[in-house]
Amino acid sequence: MSYIKLDKNKCKSCYLCMDVCPKGLIKKSDEIGKTGEFIVKFEDKENQCLGCSQCAIMCPEIAITEVYKE
Numbered sequence: 001m002s003y004i005k006l007d008k009n010k011c012k013s014c015y016l017c018m019d020v021c022p023k024g025l026i027k028k029s030d031e032i033g034k035t036g037e038f039i040v041k042f043e044d045k046e047n048q049c050l051g052c053s054q055c056a057i058m059c060p061e062i063a064i065t066e067v068y069k070e
Ligand code: SF4
Pocket: 003, 004, 020, 021, 022, 023, 024, 025, 026, 048, 049, 050, 051, 052, 053, 054, 055, 056, 067
């Protein structure tokens, strides 16, 4: 099972990670971030995360820092 860790304080709501996730596991949250826009959240109820790191690689703020694979 893989998952990501998201640093809410670093997210600038650019949504690049949302676009790149092949499983659509990153969505807009209802929380406002530092840019005044909704930050993102990781939601993976069915353990679909591939641990592919695409989201982490894409994030310009390095807000997505860790991907675990077990
Ligand atoms: S590691 Fe891959 S599958 Fe998992 S959230 Fe990031 S982009 Fe999506």
